[in-house]
Amino acid sequence: MKAAITSVSLALLVAGTTPATAQSLPNGGNMVLIADRVYMTRSNLLVAEGHVEALQGDVRIRANRIEYNGQSDIVRVTGPIRLEQGDTVHVLASYAELSDGFRTALLKSARVVLNQQLQMASAQMNRVDGRYNILHKTTVSSCKVCDDGRPPIWQIRAQRVVHDQEEQQIYFDHAQFRIMDMPVAYFPQLRLPDPTLKRATGFLIPEINQNSDLGFGFKVPYFTTLGDHRDLTLTPYLAEHTNTLEFRYRQAFRSGGVEINGAISDDSIFSNQPRFYGFIHGWQLLPRNYTLTYNLRAVSDDAYLLDYDYSDLDRLKSDITARRIERDENTRFALIHFESLRANENNNTIPSFVSVAETEKRFFPTVIGGEARLGLQLHGHYREADADVIGRDIARATASLSWQRNWTLANGLRPGLSSSLAFDAIDTHQDANFVGTETQVTPAISAHLRYPMSKVGPNGEAYVLEPLAQIGWVGGNTLNVENEESTFVEFDEGNLLALSRFPSSDRRERGATAAVGLNWSRFAEDSWNAHFSLGQVYHWETQPDFTQSSGLSGKRSDLLVAGQIAMQNGFSFMARGLFDWNTGVDKAATRIAWSNDKVWLDASYIWLGSDTAENRSGTLSEWNIDGRYRLDRHWTALADWRYDTGSNQTAEAGVGLEYRNECVKVGLSLSRNFTTSNTVQPSTSIGLTVALLGFSVNSGDKSYSRTCKQSAG
Numbered sequence: 001m002k003a004a005i006t007s008v009s010l011a012l013l014v015a016g017t018t019p020a021t022a023q024s025l026p027n028g029g030n031m032v033l034i035a036d037r038v039y040m041t042r043s044n045l046l047v048a049e050g051h052v053e054a055l056q057g058d059v060r061i062r063a064n065r066i067e068y069n070g071q072s073d074i075v076r077v078t079g080p081i082r083l084e085q086g087d088t089v090h091v092l093a094s095y096a097e098l099s100d101g102f103r104t105a106l107l108k109s110a111r112v113v114l115n116q117q118l119q120m121a122s123a124q125m126n127r128v129d130g131r132y133n134i135l136h137k138t139t140v141s142s143c144k145v146c147d148d149g150r151p152p153i154w155q156i157r158a159q160r161v162v163h164d165q166e167e168q169q170i171y172f173d174h175a176q177f178r179i180m181d182m183p184v185a186y187f188p189q190l191r192l193p194d195p196t197l198k199r200a201t202g203f204l205i206p207e208i209n210q211n212s213d214l215g216f217g218f219k220v221p222y223f224t225t226l227g228d229h230r231d232l233t234l235t236p237y238l239a240e241h242t243n244t245l246e247f248r249y250r251q252a253f254r255s256g257g258v259e260i261n262g263a264i265s266d267d268s269i270f271s272n273q274p275r276f277y278g279f280i281h282g283w284q285l286l287p288r289n290y291t292l293t294y295n296l297r298a299v300s301d302d303a304y305l306l307d308y309d310y311s312d313l314d315r316l317k318s319d320i321t322a323r324r325i326e327r328d329e330n331t332r333f334a335l336i337h338f339e340s341l342r343a344n345e346n347n348n349t350i351p352s353f354v355s356v357a358e359t360e361k362r363f364f365p366t367v368i369g370g371e372a373r374l375g376l377q378l379h380g381h382y383r384e385a386d387a388d389v390i391g392r393d394i395a396r397a398t399a400s401l402s403w404q405r406n407w408t409l410a411n412g413l414r415p416g417l418s419s420s421l422a423f424d425a426i427d428t429h430q431d432a433n434f435v436g437t438e439t440q441v442t443p444a445i446s447a448h449l450r451y452p453m454s455k456v457g458p459n460g461e462a463y464v465l466e467p468l469a470q471i472g473w474v475g476g477n478t479l480n481v482e483n484e485e486s487t488f489v490e491f492d493e494g495n496l497l498a499l500s501r502f503p504s505s506d507r508r509e510r511g512a513t514a515a516v517g518l519n520w521s522r523f524a525e526d527s528w529n530a531h532f533s534l535g536q537v538y539h540w541e542t543q544p545d546f547t548q549s550s551g552l553s554g555k556r557s558d559l560l561v562a563g564q565i566a567m568q569n570g571f572s573f574m575a576r577g578l579f580d581w582n583t584g585v586d587k588a589a590t591r592i593a594w595s596n597d598k599v600w601l602d603a604s605y606i607w608l609g610s611d612t613a614e615n616r617s618g619t620l621s622e623w624n625i626d627g628r629y630r631l632d633r634h635w636t637a638l639a640d641w642r643y644d645t646g647s648n649q650t651a652e653a654g655v656g657l658e659y660r661n662e663c664v665k666v667g668l669s670l671s672r673n674f675t676t677s678n679t680v681q682p683s684t685s686i687g688l689t690v691a692l693l694g695f696s697v698n699s700g701d702k703s704y705s706r707t708c709k710q711s712a713g
Contacts, residue, residue, distance in 0.1 A: 032056070033066065045069055059102045060084045074099045081107075088115050088196045089165070093125070103130030110135065112163070115195035117662075118142045118694040120161060120170075133163040140170075142694025143663035146708035151181035153664055154692060156190075168197035170695075192695045201225050204233070210686040213269065213307060215240025229253070242267035244308070256284030256292075269307060275300045277310060286322065290331075294320045302341040303680045306673065314341045331359040349390045351381035351484070370405025370417075377505070381484070383430075392431040394484055398505045399423045414450040419443075424505050426481045438479040442508055444499045446472030461524035470497045470515045474508060478545070483507055488614060489550040492576060493517075493562050496535040501552065502545070512540035517560075528567045535560040547613040549586045551578035558586055570596040585609070597703075601627040621645040634661050634704060638669070650674050662705035665691040 036050030046068040048054075054061040054075065065078040075098040083091040093107040110125035112133060119142065122135035138161040143152035160173040172190040176183050193200035204221035211217070217239020224232045229252040237244035244265040251258050262278035269275075280296040297316040305311040321334040336354040340347055358377035365372055377398040385391035402420035409415070422442040428434040448470035455463050485504035495501045496517050500509045517535035522528070537557040551558035558578035566572040570593075577588035586609050594601040608620040623643040630636045638656035643649075654671030669687040676682060 033068070035066070044071065056102050058086050061096075061098075061102075063096075072099070075102075083107075089113075090116075091125070098127075100130075104128060114163075117195045119145070120163070122161070131164065131166045133165070135161040135163070140172075141663065142692070143661070144706045144708065148709070151178075153661075154179050155181075158190075163194065165194075168194050169200070170194050195694060199223075199225050199231060205689055205691045208688040209237075209239065211239070212684040213681070214242045214267065217242070219246070221246075237263075237265075241269070253284065256282065258282035263308065263310065265304075265308070269303075270301065273300070275304045277304055288324065289326065290322050290324045292320070292322050297339070299339075299341070302343070305341070306675065306680050307683070309671075309673075309685065315339070316341065328362040329359065333357050346385075348385040349383060351383055351394075353382040355380045365403075368403070368405070370403055372401070372403045375400040375402075379485075379504075386430070389431050389433065392434075392482065392484075393429040394481075394506075395427045395429075396506060397425045400505075412451060412453070414452065416448045416450075417446070418448075418499075419445040420499070422505065422508075424479065424508075426479055426506060428481060431482065434481050438481050440476050440479050442474060442476040444472065444474040446470055446497075446499055446513075448497055459524070459527070461522060461527060464519070464521040464523070466519040466521075468497070468517045468519070472499050472513045472515075474499055474510050474513070476508070476510060478508070478510060479506070481506060483545055486545065487547075489546060489552065491537075491551045491557065491560060491578060493519075493533040493535060493560065496533075496537070496560065507545050509539070509543055510541065514538040526568065528565060530563070530565040532563040533560070547611050549578075549609055549611040549614060549616075551580070551586050556581075570594055570599075598630045599627070600629075601625075603627070619646045622651070633706075634659055636660070640671075660693075660704045662702075663693050665689075665693055 032055045033046070033048045033052065034055075035048035035052040038046070038048045040046055048066045048068075049064070052061075052063050052066045054063075054066055054077075060083070061077060062082040062084075063077045063079055067076045068074075069076075075096075077093075077096040077098065079094040079096075081091075081093045081096055083093070083096070085091075090113040091107065092111040092113075094109040096105055096107040098105040105125075105127035107125040107127070108123070110122050112120040112122075112125065112135070114120075118140065120133075120135055120138055120140045122138040124136050126134045128134060136159070138158050139155055140158070140161065141152045141155040143154060145152050155178050156172065156175050157178060158172040158175040162171040163169075164171070170192050172187065172192070175187045175190040177185040177187070191202075193202065201224050202222070204223050206221070207219040209217050209219065217237060219235050219237045221233055221235040224234070226232060231250050233248040235246035237246060242265050244263055244267070246263040247261070249258075249260040258280065259282065260278065260280050262276065264274055264276040266274055277299040278297070280294065282294050284292045286292050296318045297313075298318075299305055299316065305313060316339040317336065318339075319334055319336040321332060323333075324331045334354075334356045336356070338350060338352050338354070340350055356377070356379050358375070358379075360373055360375040362371060362373050364370070375398070378396070379398075380393075380395040382393050383391050400420060400422040402418065404416065404418035406414060406416040420443070422444075423439070424442065425437060425439045427437040448468065450466055450468045452464060452466040454465075457463060484506060486502040486507040489501055489503065491501055496515055499513065500507075502508060515535065515537045517533065520530075520532045522530045536559050537552060539552075539555050539557075542555055543552060546552040551560070558580050560576075560578060562576040564572065564574040572593045573591075575588070575590045578586045580586050585607065588607040589605070591604040592601065593603075603623070603625040605623050606621065608616065610616055610618050621644070623641070623645060625642075626640040628636055628638045636658040638654075638658065640652070640654045641650070642652040644651050652671070652673055652675075654669060656667060656669040658668075659666045667687070667689045670685070671687075672682065672684045673680075674682050
């Protein structure tokens with residue numbers, strides 16, 4: 001209670017006695033002292049002793065004793081001293097003299113800690129103009145330093161260090177870089193960013209690589225700031241069989257942004273021509289709530305992205321899209337270009353240019369209730385080939401009007417009605433089999449019924465069981481046009497009650513249809529959650545455009561089974577499958593995820609049966625596993641594996657080992673790509689990266705930090 005009274009009394013004393021005691025700062029603040037004992041000496045010194053704290057602006061000082069001379073405006077502090085400026089600068093010292101509102105200072109045996117990462121220890125530190133910290137005979141490191149005499153893993157020793165807090169830069173004079181106290185490099189002058197700076201010009205983490213195709217080499221990225229809203233990263237990649245320059249340019253606009261990634265290479269794989277790639281991604285806000293996005297991708301040859309491990313894309317999609325999404329509207333205008341990198345596809349005969357203009361608006365009629373939607377779509381795709389059939393071009397127009405309404409009855413039943421009317425017009429060019437324009441009007445109507453039932457378990461968990469059923473009818477006849485857009489159909493719990501499951505309107509389901517399903521769910525805040533679904537569709541007439549593996553080719557569909565479970569320990573499991581009553585499984589997919597403090601795992605499996613209608617002559621099945629396991633505080637093991645079970649061959653595999661503590665991060669990786677084609681050969685890569693944490697690289701997770709062992713006795 002004495003300290004509290006003293007602090008209040010002293011605050012009034014400092015603020016209201018002599019002008020020298022209540023010295024105003026440039027920002028209008030005053031110095032406040034808090035201590036166990038405060039008194040004035042005969043020489044007019046204000047002395048505070050015992051658990052002393054002095055506050056002025058954003059500076060706080062803790063010490064054993066503080067003397068304040070009001071006439072000279074000098075504060076003398078006896079330690080141990082702890083000085084804090086905001087949340088980013090902490091200074092420890094044995095003795096200090098401060099003046100000019102703490103803007104000028106002299107500290108003995110000083111240690112500066114920046115952003116709880118970087119430490120600078122010096123015999124003497126001078127603070128000038130509230131901006132510069134000048135340290136003499138300084139040791140700088142972000143490593144934990146214990147009292148057992150062992151040196152830090154790395155350190156920088158310099159005759160003088162200047163820390164510019166305004167520019168957030170650290171300047172070294174006659175700097176010596178040491179590893180385990182062994183000198184390994186000398187720099188007459190050196191500049192590094194302090195840990196509070198998010199962006200600074202300079203070198204980034206280098207990387208050493210060994211690739212079976214490109215040979216031994218290294219990458220040294222250099223980052224350049226071009227103002228507050230632009231930056232450029234240039235990465236020379238020099239190896240035995242390649243000279244490559246990688247680049248990344250980023251710019252932020254007032255209402256948009258752009259990022260350009262690319263590389264240009266001169267290598268021995270294609271010795272007679274330069275190789276390159278370029279990916280551009282950007283966005284821009286437009287008037288009337290539209291957003292413009294653009295993704296432009298180009299590459300010199302089919303194998304370049306895989307040879308340099310830039311991307312595993314085998315088709316490049318470029319697009320320019322203007323979109324407006326509002327509560328009751330979704331409008332899109334898009335120009336799209338596809339470039340295939342697959343050896344079995346010819347870019348002249350695939351629909352490489354696509355244009356789309358579509359809108360859907362929602363409104364709520366007051367007379368009949370419910371929700372109505374009006375949709376319009378224009379679509380066209382173009383092939384570069386001019387020959388008949390293989391150069392087929394399509395133009396399509398679709399207009400639709402739909403209405404739906406749901407009710408909830410007193411007994412819990414939830415019936416619903418929906419209806420729609422659609423108009424399709426498709427014009428075909430350069431195909432003698434389909435000449436002219438085909439048009440069709442398609443009416444549709446359906447009624448569905450849901451009956452959700454719920455109960456609460458003994459531990460507060462909630463269970464929901466919901467049977468559902470639907471009957472419907474779709475009129476019209478199938479258009480006499482080639483199936484261009486609806487060759488791959490997905491049947492899942494999301495479209496169980498849809499009247500057409502084709503992805504595009506060039507195909508529609510016809511005739512009478514019915515669907516039944518069952519949903520079961522479990523919800524609990526402190527336990528596991530789960531969801532399980534069953535579903536099946538019935539058609540009065542067989543739909544000829546459904547493939548066997550779609551699960552919808554017969555009058556009775558495959559049985560849809562889907563489920564997922566999520567545990568409190570971070571483990572989750574999801575699975576979906578289509579089961580034919582006669583032939584067995586037509587399609588299956590599974591995913592397992594597990595994430596906690598030690599394990600991160602993502603594993604998936606997909607199985608597709610052979611289906612010539614989908615250009616699949618054999619079974620397609622694949623495992624894909626990616627994970628990391630934290631072995632202990634500092635070591636982490638990494639692995640990824642992609643295995644083609646259909647051909648009993650590994651497609652990709654990689655392992656890695658990472659060491660990390662509070663001041664250094666070392667990564668070693670080994671990977672092999674087993675892909676073989678006319679343009680791509682198997683390759684093996686070894687990578688090594690070393691990062692010094694503390695200089696603008698935020699180590700973040702303190703769980704990697706080492707601790708000092710307590711000495712016995």
